[in-house]
């Protein structure tokens with residue numbers, strides 16, 4: 001039997017649960033320069049450390065995060081709740097906090113962004129680390145009660161790290177080694193983390209060819225195609241078919257649908273990709289949006305959020321391929337000027 005168990009079943013570890021001595025209010029990440037600092041309501045502050053929290057959001061999505069509006073409820077999504085796309089973070093039965101397997105970690109930062117207590121940071125090598133010691137004595141042993149869904153409202157300041165860090169420069173190479181399951185999980189969890197709740201098709205489901213569906217705060221419907229290889233040209237064409245399926249099979253009004261391609265890097269300015277998008281808009285009035293994995297990383301690392309696809313957010317065309325300017329205009333929070341890797345926010349010349 002494996003000694004790695006799901007945290008939510010680790011009842012034996014209840015004696016390891018810890019709590020802050022006063023309510024945590026903000027977590028300061030100082031752009032990843034140092035270990036995150038937690039500020040408590042009573043004025044104390046110090047290094048963030050793992051509480052061994054029962055629902056472990058660093059490892060598992062809550063099932064409510066995958067809930068779709070009723071018109072999309074029949075979409076057959078992957079029910080996997082794992083946060084880490086590569087199974088790099090796990091919880092061994094004899095330890096009081098999760099640990100990261102260095103060789104498996106691709107440094108996406110999802111686990112760190114989801115920990116509400118600043119207990120995970122990213123090393124400059126691009127690997128996550130869970131801090132299990134409490135050098136500033138901010139915590140104490142918790143009562144033997146289980147609060148499955150604590151309402152955590154810590155505000156985050158700063159970023160998980162500098163987005164132009166060399167470790168992210170090599171992110172496309174890391175992604176190219178992932179299998180389909182891992183890359184779909186990565187995209188679904190990044191989209192979820194930025195505020196686009198989504199369901200991604202189960203791998204091997206031959207009855208459904210739409211890659212994913214989603215919804216935002218404004219309740220509009222997103223239809224998603226994921227194309228992380230270089231063959232991006234098919235993506236806007238596939239989206240058109242997807243819009244038709246959503247309209248016919250799910251009875252969703254076309255004007256309520258935002259078609260979204262999730263790709264790794266923007267094609268160069270001469271690519272037919274932008275021409276296809278222009279044509280779709282000109283002829284059908286449907287705006288296809290393009291989100292790169294790097295754009296999602298940038299939003300997650302800065303703790304920002306997409307509330308709706310406003311105006312031309314994530315819209316590219318033959319006349320404009322710069323994703324960054326509109327992201328900075330419409331996305332709540334402070335995004336950096338830089339891009340994580342080439343082609344993530346600007347086309348490569």
Ligand code: SF4
Nearest residue numbers: 050051053058115119
């Ligand atoms: S790392 Fe954070 S989210 Fe994960 S168990 Fe520890 S305190 Fe909870």
Ligand code: SF4
Nearest residue numbers: 084105106108109111
């Ligand atoms: S940084 Fe990403 S890959 Fe690494 S452990 Fe966290 S979620 Fe997994």
